[in-house]
Amino acid sequence: MDMTQKAKDVQDVIDYLGLEKQDFVLFGTCWGGAIVLHGLVENIIKAPTIITNDPMHNLFFPKWILNYVGPIIPVFVANLLKPILKRMQLRGMNEKVQRQRAEAFIDSAEGWKWKRASLAVKDFELFGNLSVIKEEVFVNNGTQDKIHNQIDYPLMAKEMPNGRFIFMKTVESKREYMMGLVALEFCKVTNEEGIPPTLAEFEKKLNREN
Numbered sequence: 001m002d003m004t005q006k007a008k009d010v011q012d013v014i015d016y017l018g019l020e021k022q023d024f025v026l027f028g029t030c031w032g033g034a035i036v037l038h039g040l041v042e043n044i045i046k047a048p049t050i051i052t053n054d055p056m057h058n059l060f061f062p063k064w065i066l067n068y069v070g071p072i073i074p075v076f077v078a079n080l081l082k083p084i085l086k087r088m089q090l091r092g093m094n095e096k097v098q099r100q101r102a103e104a105f106i107d108s109a110e111g112w113k114w115k116r117a118s119l120a121v122k123d124f125e126l127f128g129n130l131s132v133i134k135e136e137v138f139v140n141n142g143t144q145d146k147i148h149n150q151i152d153y154p155l156m157a158k159e160m161p162n163g164r165f166i167f168m169k170t171v172e173s174k175r176e177y178m179m180g181l182v183a184l185e186f187c188k189v190t191n192e193e194g195i196p197p198t199l200a201e202f203e204k205k206l207n208r209e210n
Contacts, residue, residue, distance in 0.1 A: 001117040003124055007039030011046065020046065025186045029053040029179060030148070037126055037156075040133045048191035053140045053179050054148040055156060057126040059118060061089070066122035070115060079111040093146040097173040102147065130159040138186075138195070142168040142178045158206045164195070165204045 014020060026047035028036035033055025039045030059066070065085075073081075086106045093099045139157040144150045157163035170178045185196040195203060 001113075001120040003035060003038040003121055004042055004044070006035045007042060007044040010035060010039060011044055014045075014047065023048050023191050025049045025051060025183060027051045027053070027179075027183045027186075028055065031056050034124075034126060037130065037133070037137070038124070040135055040137065041126075041129050047135075049138075049186055050135060051138045051140055051182065051186060053182070054143075054153065055126070055139065056147075057152055057156060058124055059121055060147050061118060063122070066118060070119050070122070073115075075111045075115060078115055082106065082109070082111070090146065095143075095145040095172040098143075098145045098147070098175070126156065127159065130156060130163070131161065133160045134162065136162040136164065136194075138164050138166055140166045140168070140179070140182050142170040143172040143175050145172055154204065154206060158208055163206070165206055166195075166199060166202050167204050168199075168202045 010026075014026075024047065026036060026045070026049065028034075028050075029052070033052030034057065036045060036050060036052055037055055040050070086103065089106075090099055090102055093102070137157070137160055139153050141148075141150055141153040154165045154167075157165035166182065168178055168182070182199065185198050189196045
């Protein structure tokens with residue numbers, strides 16, 4: 001369940017669908033965006049147009065739990081502690097819709113999968129590794145919440161030599177609509193055309209001089 005295997009799984013699906021010679025859009029959100037970026041770092045994933053929305057640069061979970069508690073805690077205990085961990089992680093998260101999404105995700109999580117997957121990526125970090133990505137990558141953002149830090153996304157785009165940053169300010173309850181709109185607009189143009197004209201005004205310049 002490490003990031004390299006996840007990236008290979010994405011590329012396997014691309015190959016299985018016969019997309020490798022077609023013009024398509026690969027769109028990864030949150031942890032999916034992290035997988036896509038890792039796949040590019042490791043030269044695993046190939047796609048003509050690549051967009052990541054609010055990609056995570058590391059796992060949103062306390063390091064002390066991952067390093068010292070996670071390896072020794074039995075799965076049944078982890079399941080018992082899940083309500084406590086949920087309250088701890090989401091404490092202070094005032095965005096109603098995003099909080100509901102996060103709570104539903106945590107409530108449906110399988111304890112043994114959670115443990116195995118989190119330990120497999122506990123040392124994962126994208127910052128400091130993105131500069132090897134040569135492909136053009138669009139990083140998209142429009143909202144802020146406790147899990148998704150808006151400060152990260154222009155920095156991630158800036159670290160990539162051909163990274164580009166799109167900012168479409170929206171309320172967090174409309175986050176999925178905004179992502180769907182961006183994906184749809186990119187699907188209306190070819191890879192050679194680049195950013196859709198309808199989104200061009202939302203691209204922000206990145207100062208790579210410092």
